Amino acid sequence: MTLSMSFLMFFSILAFVPLCFSHNANGGYYLYPQFYEHSCPGxxxxxxxxxxxxxxxxxxxxxxxxxxxxxxxxxxxxxxxxxxxxxxxxxxxxxxxxxxxxxxxxxxxxxxxxxxxxxxxxxxxxxxxxxxxxxxxxxxxxxxxxxxxxxxxxxxxxxxxxxxxxxPAPNNTFQTILTKFKLQGLNIVDLVALSGSHTIGNARCTSFRQRLYNQSGNGQPDYSLDQSYATQLRTRCPRSGGDQNLFVLDFVTPTKFDNFYYKNILASKGLLSSDQVLLTKSEASMELVKKYAMNNELFLEQFAKSMVKMGNISPLTGSRGEIRNRCRTINKY
Missing domain, CATH: 1.10.520.10 (Peroxidase; domain 1)
Structure with a gap:
């Protein structure tokens, strides 16, 4: 095998493992799953x-x-x-x-x-x-x-x-959210897949109140929110007060990590404005919402890939940064 063929094979292999490499690699350092295999196996x-x-x-x-x-x-x-x-x-x-x-x-x-x-x-x-x-x-x-x-x-x-x-904020426009993702090296597929983390967890009344009462600054609720669902939400999220009241993001399977988040969006029952705009403001994201709503395995597979990609945003490696002794404070030298 010639040297040039060896290099070609090497770069072909690299093309299949881009997610392990640091975006900001410093002196060739990169992230890999076995990093603590010898230094801290447990x-x-x-x-x-x-x-x-x-x-x-x-x-x-x-x-x-x-x-x-x-x-x-x-x-x-x-x-x-x-x-x-x-x-x-x-x-x-x-x-x-x-x-x-x-x-x-x-x-x-x-x-x-x-x-x-x-x-x-x-x-x-x-x-x-x-x-x-x-x-x-x-x-x-x-x-x-x-x-x-x-x-x-x-x-x-x-x-x-x-x-x-x-x-990204719950009331950001779709374009603002996408821009914030792109600035981190993430694309629209990552945006829609990672938004699927809202299949579990809660949101506070204060994070979606404007959808119930004043979505566009004209005193009107959000037309893209199912009205029976909105009525239900208003009972515990009044015009004023109750800011910290918690609501499940996925009312169907609130503690199970699955694709009901996307099914809820298709039914106009995404809790946050930032959830519902995935369907209403972009053809490309709408198609992805439909795909993930139909195919749970596809969603889970893409979510895992996008999490690896997100976890690879500008890590400090090599001699940059430190290993903190306590996570809340920097080390004292």
Whole structure:
């Protein structure tokens, strides 16, 4: 075999494994599932065990841990910046509009980190723990599994403005949401598939109230919302008050990870405006909603692929960042 043929074969093979490689690879470092195989072989089992215990205690925690990873990756990449508390020059992302009073699961991550530190001190990053916990949460809810590429390091800072600006909001237009995804290297397929995480979990009244009373600023409800469903929602989400009242995102199978989210959208019963616009504002996303509503396996398969892709947004690797001793604070040197 000639040298040029060898190179061609090498690059052909690479074409089939792009998801494991870091977008911002530094000096050739990349993420791969076996990263802790020798340095901390029990890491994934520890994560799995703590997550299972947390979800058994509170089924809602599965969605919360999945959302935690998502809100981390969309700000400065998947670097555990969302886990940092405010201290010194750091203003925590926990204070941002998408996170304040709604992001949960920090204590579960703390418990995992504490257990792993006892087993393998200064080895496993908080960013990797968040990524594994998101996968394990999905599986526990009946969703797909995937190999999580590992090797992320933790940031030494947070971005409150990034959290406010980068994370898609429930009342964003379809185009704004798509732009926010594209800025992270994700496409419309990833957008529709990852939105399917709303097959589990809850939303607060404050995140969809405008759909019930004043969708377009003219005092009228959202015409794209099924009116009997809207009437039902108004009973616990009044014009004022009840901001923190919780509603399941998928009223058919609220704790099961399946494609009823898409079936609900087709029935004009997507809870958030950002859910329903997948059907009403884009031909391409409408087709994907229909495909996933018809084929649960197709949805689960694409969700797993898109989660790997999302988990690969701008990770810190090599000598960048650090392995935090505690996920809430940067290391003191």
């Amino acid at each position: 890491a994934q089992e520890i994560v799995k065990s703590v997550v299972a215990k947390a979800v058994a205690k509170d089924a809602r925690m599965a969605a919360s841990l999945l959302r935690l990873h998502f809100h981390d990756c969309f700000v400065k990449g998947c670097d555990a910046s969302v886990l940092l508390d405010s201290s010194g020059t750091i203003i925590s992302e926990k204070r941002s509009n998408p996170n304040r009073d709604s992001l949960r699961g920090f204590e579960v991550i703390d418990e995992i980190k504490s257990a792993i530190e006892k087993e393998c001190p200064h080895t496993v990053s908080c960013a990797d723990i968040a990524a594994i916990a998101a996968r394990d949460s999905t599986v526990l809810a009946g969703g797909p599994s995937w190999e999580v590429p590992l090797g992320r390091r933790d940031s030494r800072g947070a971005s409150l403005s990034g959290s406010n600006n980068n994370i």
